[in-house]
Amino acid sequence: TRSTRPQRLLKAVQKHATRGDPQSVISAIDHFCRHSEWAMNIGDEKGSILDSVVSEVNPEKVLELGTYCGYSTVRIARLLPPGARLITLEFNADYAAIARQVIIWAGLEDKVQLVEGASEDWIPRMKEHFGIETFDFVFLDHWKDRYLPDTKLMEDCGLLRKGTVLLADNVICPGVPDYLAYVRNSLSYKSCYFKSHLEYTKAEDGLEKSVFLG
Numbered sequence: 001t002r003s004t005r006p007q008r009l010l011k012a013v014q015k016h017a018t019r020g021d022p023q024s025v026i027s028a029i030d031h032f033c034r035h036s037e038w039a040m041n042i043g044d045e046k047g048s049i050l051d052s053v054v055s056e057v058n059p060e061k062v063l064e065l066g067t068y069c070g071y072s073t074v075r076i077a078r079l080l081p082p083g084a085r086l087i088t089l090e091f092n093a094d095y096a097a098i099a100r101q102v103i104i105w106a107g108l109e110d111k112v113q114l115v116e117g118a119s120e121d122w123i124p125r126m127k128e129h130f131g132i133e134t135f136d137f138v139f140l141d142h143w144k145d146r147y148l149p150d151t152k153l154m155e156d157c158g159l160l161r162k163g164t165v166l167l168a169d170n171v172i173c174p175g176v177p178d179y180l181a182y183v184r185n186s187l188s189y190k191s192c193y194f195k196s197h198l199e200y201t202k203a204e205d206g207l208e209k210s211v212f213l214g
């Protein structure tokens with residue numbers, strides 16, 4: 001039967017990228033998405049903004065909601081200091097299987113824990129299952145109707161501390177209006193918008209950075 005797009009993306013990584021070289025994995029995926037098949041990775045333009053925010057925060061504990069093929073997982077994990085940990089949640093088992101192999105190809109498996117399942121099931125278990133007290137940085141890039149409920153759930157589970165940075169993808173396209181209204185109006189967040197473009201296109205999209213004030 002016909003292969004899937006994530007399978008074809010992984011093949012492109014294994015063909016063109018150097019094992020253990022995260023930058024070559026990032027470049028191979030961006031080339032595949034620009035010249036072969038569009039895929040919903042954050043991409044190089046928004047990815048550079050992600051890089052700058054991660055570098056500024058320099059987090060020890062990172063949560064990523066929505067792994068897909070592991071592109072942003074690799075972008076984030078390659079910038080983490082030794083001993084830092086990234087937990088990434090992916091609901092779709094087929095995506096998770098591809099992402100595991102992309103992360104291994106990049107040589108970042110020691111920094112990353114990929115967990116398959118629903119974010120709402122795993123967020124309440126971060127403390128007892130992963131020994132996480134609070135996160136320093138959270139990247140939201142999963143189902144748009146889960147951004148707001150999962151943010152409230154993280155608050156309620158005490159997973160955010162004064163200064164925790166939330167960075168949300170796709171706040172314009174496809175758009176997350178309820179989440180945007182919440183973080184921009186809540187006295188518990190300081191929020192700002194980074195205008196950019198939908199990955200590999202000219203359509204507007206952007207990232208919203210929100211600092212939890214406690």
Ligand SMILES: COCc1ccccc1-c1cc(O)c2[nH]cnc(=O)c2c1
Binds near residue numbers: 173
């Ligand atoms: C399946 O829709 C693909 C698509 C189509 C048109 C516009 C945007 C998107 C899009 C772009 C993204 O960065 C995304 N990131 C995470 N989860 C998504 O569902 C997602 C969707």
Ligand SMILES: [Mg+2]
Binds near residue numbers: 041141169170
């Ligand atoms: Mg996205």
